Amino acid sequence: MPRRCTVCHHPERHSIDGALVSGAPYRSVAKRFELSESAVYRHKSEHLPAHLLQAREVEEAARADDLLDQVRQLQTHALDILERAEKTGDLRTALAAISQARGNLELLSKLAGELDERPMVNLNISPQWLELRAMIVGALEPYSEARGAVLRALESADDG
Numbered sequence: 001m002p003r004r005c006t007v008c009h010h011p012e013r014h015s016i017d018g019a020l021v022s023g024a025p026y027r028s029v030a031k032r033f034e035l036s037e038s039a040v041y042r043h044k045s046e047h048l049p050a051h052l053l054q055a056r057e058v059e060e061a062a063r064a065d066d067l068l069d070q071v072r073q074l075q076t077h078a079l080d081i082l083e084r085a086e087k088t089g090d091l092r093t094a095l096a097a098i099s100q101a102r103g104n105l106e107l108l109s110k111l112a113g114e115l116d117e118r119p120m121v122n123l124n125i126s127p128q129w130l131e132l133r134a135m136i137v138g139a140l141e142p143y144s145e146a147r148g149a150v151l152r153a154l155e156s157a158d159d160g
């Protein structure tokens, strides 16, 4: 049985991660959250990087959503202008609005496509994968050479 990480399963895991990220020594973090120093140390070196990656992905998704909203607003404006320009017979402005709207549509479909693809291409955001990964690395602990090879392979998979 691989060891269960007491930090990952701690109800205040996010506060612990936050303290570690802000540079608090693992000894004082262990004391503050009543955890063993070795558990905090192991968590910091083996699990924290994955959590940070996950947090970054969530943040990026939120930013992309925000961008999507902004492009939608621009699109509404462009269509408004088009409608008004058509009513007053201002063809120049109407054409400019059409070209703006087309650009917005392209951007929208691109953004929407990227958002849809994200869950499929990104394993690192999946909690099951993070669990499994921690389990594999834990199980290989007695076999340092194999463990090193697996860690390197996982890391290069993360990059790709």
Ligand SMILES: [Zn+2]
Pocket (backbone or CB within 6 Å): 005, 006, 007, 008, 009, 042, 043, 047, 048
């Ligand atoms: Zn952990």
